Amino acid sequence: MIEVSDVSxxxxxxxxxxxxxxxxxxxxxxxxxxxxxxKSTFARLLNGLVLPQRGDVRVDGLSTRxxxxxxxxxxxFVFTDPDAQIVMPTVAEDVAFGLRPLRLGRDMTRQRVRxxxxxxxxxxxxxxxxxVLSSGEKQLLxxxxxxxxxxxxxVCDEPTTLLDRRNSRRIMQLLAGLSQQxxxxxxxxxxxxxxERVLLFDEGRIVADGLPAGxxxxxxxxxx
Amino acid sequence: xxxxxxxxxxxxxxxxxxxxxxxLVALAVTIALDSPVQVTAGCAGAVLLFASxxxxxxxxxxxxxxxxxxxxxxxxxxxxxxxxxxxxxxxxIVVAVLLAGLVTLTTRVxxxxxxxxxxxxxxxxxxxxxxxVSLVLALAIRAVPVVAGFATEVHDAQRARGLRGSxxxxxxxxxxxxxxxxxxxxxxLAARGLDDPVAVLE
Numbered sequence: 522m523i524e525v526s527d528v529s530x531x532x533x534x535x536x537x538x539x540x541x542x543x544x545x546x547x548x549x550x551x552x553x554x555x556x557x558x559x560k561s562t563f564a565r566l567l568n569g570l571v572l573p574q575r576g577d578v579r580v581d582g583l584s585t586r587x588x589x590x591x592x593x594x595x596x597x598f599v600f601t602d603p604d605a606q607i608v609m610p611t612v613a614e615d616v617a618f619g620l621r622p623l624r625l626g627r628d629m630t631r632q633r634v635r636x637x638x639x640x641x642x643x644x645x646x647x648x649x650x651x652x653v654l655s656s657g658e659k660q661l662l663x664x665x666x667x668x669x670x671x672x673x674x675x676v677c678d679e680p681t682t683l684l685d686r687r688n689s690r691r692i693m694q695l696l697a698g699l700s701q702q703x704x705x706x707x708x709x710x711x712x713x714x715x716x717e718r719v720l721l722f723d724e725g726r727i728v729a730d731g732l733p734a735g736x737x738x739x740x741x742x743x744x745x
Numbered sequence: 746x747x748x749x750x751x752x753x754x755x756x757x758x759x760x761x762x763x764x765x766x767x768x769l770v771a772l773a774v775t776i777a778l779d780s781p782v783q784v785t786a787g788c789a790g791a792v793l794l795f796a797s798x799x800x801x802x803x804x805x806x807x808x809x810x811x812x813x814x815x816x817x818x819x820x821x822x823x824x825x826x827x828x829x830x831x832x833x834x835x836x837x838i839v840v841a842v843l844l845a846g847l848v849t850l851t852t853r854v855x856x857x858x859x860x861x862x863x864x865x866x867x868x869x870x871x872x873x874x875x876x877x878v879s880l881v882l883a884l885a886i887r888a889v890p891v892v893a894g895f896a897t898e899v900h901d902a903q904r905a906r907g908l909r910g911s912x913x914x915x916x917x918x919x920x921x922x923x924x925x926x927x928x929x930x931x932x933x934l935a936a937r938g939l940d941d942p943v944a945v946l947e
Contacts, residue, residue, distance in 0.1 A: 570936055590938065598936035604894075605929035608937075610748055610886050614855045618883075619937055650748040652890035667937070 522546050523567060523674065523704070528576035529725075530562055537562045538573070539725040545704065549697075551713035551733070552706045553740050554722030563722065564678045564706045568596035580674065597672035597701075601679040603659035612654070612662055613638065613647045619670045637669035641695060657688025664695065674702045681709060710737045750850045756798040761856035762863070768844050775840045781829055784836030791843035798851055807846035808839050815839070858883055880939070884930070895922045 523545040530538040537559045552560045565571040566578045569585035569592050578585045585592045600606050609615040616634045625633065638644045641661045646654060654662060660680055667675065677696065681689035693712050696703050705713070713719050719736040721729035721743070729739040751757075756764070778784045795804040808815070815835050822831035849857075858879040865875035899918045908914045 568936060570932060593936065593938045598933075600929065600933055600936075602929060604891055605926060606933040606937075608880075608887060608930075608934065609883055610854050614853060617855060622938065648749060648751040650890070651887070652894070670937075 522581060523702075524577075524579045525563075525566065526577045526579075528566060528573040528578060530559075530566070530571065530574050537725050538566075541576075541725070541727060543720065543727060543730070545702075545718070547717040548702050549716040549718070550702075550704045551716040551719045552704065552722060553708065553710065553713065553719060553736070555744055558722040559725040560706050560722040561678050564598075564676050564704065567674070567676050567704060568593050568598050570598065594670070595672055596674045596676060597667035597670065599660075599664050599667055599675065599677040599680050601682050603656065603663040603683075606663040606666070607651045607659060610650055610652075611647075612643060612649050612651055615651055615662060616666050616669050619666050623670075633669055637665050640668070641665045655688075657684050657691060660684060660688065660692055661695070664692065668699070668701075672701060674704065675699065676704045676706075678706045679708065680705075681707065681712070710740065713737065748849070749853050750800060750803065752799055752851065754798040754800075754851070756794070756847065756851040759851075761852045762860045764848050764852055765857070765860055768848050771844050772841055775837050775844075778837060778840075779833060781832040781836070784833050784840070787840040788836055788843070791840050791847070794847055795843070798847065800847070800850055803846075803850055804843060808842050811838075811842060854883060854886060888926075891926060892919075892923055895919055895926070898922075 525541055525543050525545075528538055528541045529536065537557075541559075541563065552563065554560045562571055566573055566585065567580065569578075569589045572586055580592050580595055583591050583595070607615050609618045613631075613634050616637055617630050620630050620633060635644065635647070638647060641664060643658065643661055643665060646658065646662075651659065651662060660683075664677075664680070675696070680696075681692050684692065689709065689712070696705065697715065705716070707713060714733050714737075716733055719729075719731065719733045720727050721736050721740050723743060728743075729736045759767075775787055778787050792801070792804055795801050815838065818838070819831045819835045822834050861882060862875040862879045865873065865878055868878075869875060896919055899915060899922070902918070903911070903914055
């Protein structure tokens with residue numbers, strides 16, 4: 522369960538979140554809103570990348586302020602640009618990188634990496650250099666590198682923005698099949714139709730919260 | 746950029762530490778080569794090692810990026826010290842590059858970093874974290890194709906706007922993009938728990 526209580530945040534003079542309070546218990550939560558509405562900052566609050574200037578964020582009772590490491594182990598984060606997330610030169614090495622702190626040993630690590638790559642359909646690229654992958658494959662790799670650590674929650678900040686329709690669909694299908702709680706920030710309103718709950722952000726506030734159909738119509742009216 | 750080529754040869758199976766130690770010894774021997782015959786034998790030996798690892802086709806690609814530097818060096822040596830010295834100096838560099846390339850082609854970066862971490866472990870007493878040093882090395886290796894990609898994109902954007910030949914118009918966006926990438930990478934590392942004490946690589 523994710524609890525966001527009375528959170529406000531500003532970058533310099535620009536306030537991006539204003540007294541946001543929400544509890545997320547659903548397995549599939551989508552966040553939509555215009556550019557600069559505060560949705561990416563909200564997403565970053567959820568695994569402690571951004572600490573709120575006011576208020577509190579808790580994941581399964583753990584505060585992002587005082588239990589940052591435990592929260593990050595629980596909450597995986599996928600960014601828009603996969604190039605910024607891939608740390609190691611080859612595909613398998615990048616997936617293995619996230620497992621190093623767990624000290625699983627070489628054989629167990631290889632086994633986990635192989636299984637994780639197979640789960641996202643990248644097993645054919647195991648020893649390929651990461652930079653030769655297509656954008657869609659890189660995003661799959663970024664996702665795989667997060668999923669291999671088995672987080673309980675996955676936060677994705679516009680993971681399909683840089684992708685074509687086919688790759689976007691591939692990522693969305695993969696997210697749909699995960700056992701984790703998924704919090705998806707997106708501009709793609711078609712992608713959220715199957716989500717259990719959609720939050721609409723505008724000017725740092727949640728202005729609509731509910732089932733996809735109603736919230737998406739409100740968003741379309743807001744941005745018309 | 747050189748990257749690992751999967752394989753099952755004896756060089757692939759050799760531990761990374763042994764390969765690094767071997768290449769250091771081989772480089773020391775290479776520096777001692779002082780006749781064209783010895784250098785030619787050194788080159789032949791390096792090529793044979795490539796063949797034994799099943800990587801013979803990859804050998805020319807190791808020295809090809811240095812062709813202009815080698816050509817300039819050879820010309821300079823021919824003019825100042827004669828043909829024999831030119832062959833020895835250029836040949837030593839070719840052997841060294843081939844051997845270093847062979848190590849990176851047959852060893853995963855993770856295995857090389859583990860060796861670096863082991864070698865650097867005594868520095869922990871001086872407050873230096875070997876895990877952090879090895880992470881920096883990994884990031885530097887990873888940054889090469891990323892920044893090269895930025896350079897190509899900036900170059901293409903310049904051409905599209907008819908701004909060819911302006912070093913400032915080339916350097917500013919390249920530096921800005923690289924810095925933005927560094928920021929984003931830092932954020933991604935934090936998201937993957939790299940700032941957390943439990944996640945420090947050891």
